[in-house]
Amino acid sequence: MRRRLDDVIARPLLAAIAFSAIASLLLIAAFILKEGLPFMLRVGLPHFLGTSDWNPQEGRFGIFPMIVASLWVTLGAMLIGAPLGVAGAVFLCEFVPPPVMRAIKPTVELLAGIPSVVYGFLGVMVLAPLIRTHLGGPGLSLLAAAVILGIMVLPTVISISVDAINAVPASYREGALALGATRWQAVHMVVLKAARSGIVASIILAMGRAVGETMAVIMVAGNTPRVPHSALDPVCTLTAKIAMEMASATGLHRQSLFAIGVVLFAVIMGLNAIALTVIRRRTRSAP
Amino acid sequence: MRVWQDAWSAARVAVLTVALAAGCGGRKEAVTLAGSTAFQPFAEKLAGLYMDGHPGANVTVQGGGSSVGIQSALQGAAQIGMVDLVELPPEAKVLAATVVARDGVVVVVHPANTVSNLTTAQVRDIFAGTVRNWREVGGADAPINVVSREAGSGTRRSFEKIVGLARLSDAALVQDSSGTIRETVANDDRAIGYLSHGLVNERVKGLAIDGVASTIEATIRGDYKLVRPVFFLVREPASAATRDFIAYVLSPAGQAVIRQDGLIPAQ
Numbered sequence: 001m002r003r004r005l006d007d008v009i010a011r012p013l014l015a016a017i018a019f020s021a022i023a024s025l026l027l028i029a030a031f032i033l034k035e036g037l038p039f040m041l042r043v044g045l046p047h048f049l050g051t052s053d054w055n056p057q058e059g060r061f062g063i064f065p066m067i068v069a070s071l072w073v074t075l076g077a078m079l080i081g082a083p084l085g086v087a088g089a090v091f092l093c094e095f096v097p098p099p100v101m102r103a104i105k106p107t108v109e110l111l112a113g114i115p116s117v118v119y120g121f122l123g124v125m126v127l128a129p130l131i132r133t134h135l136g137g138p139g140l141s142l143l144a145a146a147v148i149l150g151i152m153v154l155p156t157v158i159s160i161s162v163d164a165i166n167a168v169p170a171s172y173r174e175g176a177l178a179l180g181a182t183r184w185q186a187v188h189m190v191v192l193k194a195a196r197s198g199i200v201a202s203i204i205l206a207m208g209r210a211v212g213e214t215m216a217v218i219m220v221a222g223n224t225p226r227v228p229h230s231a232l233d234p235v236c237t238l239t240a241k242i243a244m245e246m247a248s249a250t251g252l253h254r255q256s257l258f259a260i261g262v263v264l265f266a267v268i269m270g271l272n273a274i275a276l277t278v279i280r281r282r283t284r285s286a287p
Numbered sequence: 288m289r290v291w292q293d294a295w296s297a298a299r300v301a302v303l304t305v306a307l308a309a310g311c312g313g314r315k316e317a318v319t320l321a322g323s324t325a326f327q328p329f330a331e332k333l334a335g336l337y338m339d340g341h342p343g344a345n346v347t348v349q350g351g352g353s354s355v356g357i358q359s360a361l362q363g364a365a366q367i368g369m370v371d372l373v374e375l376p377p378e379a380k381v382l383a384a385t386v387v388a389r390d391g392v393v394v395v396v397h398p399a400n401t402v403s404n405l406t407t408a409q410v411r412d413i414f415a416g417t418v419r420n421w422r423e424v425g426g427a428d429a430p431i432n433v434v435s436r437e438a439g440s441g442t443r444r445s446f447e448k449i450v451g452l453a454r455l456s457d458a459a460l461v462q463d464s465s466g467t468i469r470e471t472v473a474n475d476d477r478a479i480g481y482l483s484h485g486l487v488n489e490r491v492k493g494l495a496i497d498g499v500a501s502t503i504e505a506t507i508r509g510d511y512k513l514v515r516p517v518f519f520l521v522r523e524p525a526s527a528a529t530r531d532f533i534a535y536v537l538s539p540a541g542q543a544v545i546r547q548d549g550l551i552p553a554q
Contacts, residue, residue: 054438055438125474223461223462224457224459225461245437247352247355250358
């Protein structure tokens with residue numbers, strides 16, 4: 001009888017808690033859309049997404065440079081973070097004795113616990129001056145943002161890739177080695193192929209993190225709302241634009257920042273959808 | 288992140304206002320100030336001194352920026368909106384405005400920069416992006432890295448208005464506070480930026496404009512031109528406590544505090 005009562009209470013209670021999590025997501029989406037959509041309809045998508053002139057006081061709201069900047073910064077971060085992260089994961093899983101790996105993996109995951117403002121601070125104090133003196137430009141740049149983000153996404157790439165590689169059955173490796181493959185051949189011809197969808201998912205999740213990162217990017221990217229011509233040019237990403245101007249924006253300017261939020265929301269939903277599809281394909285094909 | 292800071296301060300304003308209103312019901316009404324981050328440290332100091340002299344008084348100070356100051360005074364979230372703009376926007380016209388101090392805007396460069404004076408026209412051309420090399424204004428042969436505040440910033444609006452800048456160079460770096468402008472300029476020997484007079488320190492070099500250094504004396508004499516007023520905006524009718532606090536800020540004692548920390552008295 002007592003058990004019954006617990007069950008009677010537990011179910012609706014858990015349902016209410018679970019629903020509140022989903023409801024907050026729906027509320028956020030509804031709120032951003034409510035504030036942003038009227039602006040997009042009023043200004044028009046071709047002007048909003050297609051033009052390059054951002055000057056809210058004069059009624060010009062072109063976010064094309066910010067879209068380009070977000071894409072370049074993310075792509076750059078992936079070019080740096082993905083090879084490093086996947087190589088690190090392969091090394092940890094295949095070439096290091098398990099006790100050493102058990103020591104190194106938590107250390108790498110500790111990187112995820114460092115606040116982004118600390119990465120940004122390092123970028124401003126160390127990386128930007130290095131870029132300015134050795135490569136030119138103002139230092140605060142697309143390149144600086146990409147390098148900092150590339151390091152920031154390492155824990156995501158490494159820990160999910162490690163899980164994917166560890167999930168490859170030992171028999172695959174043993175089979176390859178028994179057929180006369182070397183250690184490296186077994187890794188890149190068999191293990192990496194089998195773990196491919198997990199590794200791809202780790203990179204897509206890392207992309208989501210890179211697109212959404214704000215604090216570190218504001219600090220190192222220079223925030224110039226202009227389409228960059230080289231990696232040394234300063235750029236302003238979508239997230240940086242919202243965070244910098246939200247405090248002082250009123251009226252149409254404020255609505256325009258919500259509209260940028262809608263664009264960002266769409267980009268991140270798209271990335272997550274891709275990640276989910278890839279992960280689902282992996283679980284279905286797993287033996 | 289600024290947004291969360293603002294959300295957090297907004298929440299604190301709300302909680303504090305409710306708590307204070309409930310806590311000292313019969314005694315004295317609370318006075319809340321919100322707005323300009325440049326004036327916030329001064330307001331906090333003034334509030335502390337005022338409460339020392341007036342037991343039972345409650346004055347709380349929040350930041351948020353000049354736009355937040357106007358909005359909270361309009362909506363009644365704060366009794367006093369602190370705003371530092373050369374020109375008040377139309378929506379603020381319904382509020383009673385009192386000038387309580389003036390704040391110089393100082394054009395700053397890296398301490399190693401050999402340039403120490405610029406004309407207003409040179410400042411305008413540098414920030415407009417038509418002058419791009421320090422050599423053109425008497426400095427070393429190096430590109431100029433322009434650093435500005437974000438669109439919507441009160442300091443930026445005031446600066447552009449005073450120097451007559453119609454359009455900021457599209458190559459300018461953008462930072463979202465006086466503090467980060469100072470750090471960016473302190474770390475880059477080719478940079479030029481501008482910030483509130485009270486926030487200039489030894490890490491950056493303040494430039495003289497048209498041969499006049501940005502001292503308090505030069506500003507009081509009216510020689511230094513890059514100055515903006517700090518307004519207290521109040522929705523009438525103001526409470527007795529609000530009027531009393533503003534009177535204190537304008538009193539010789541209050542103005543002395545303002546001057547002592549690098550701001551210019553209202554005169």
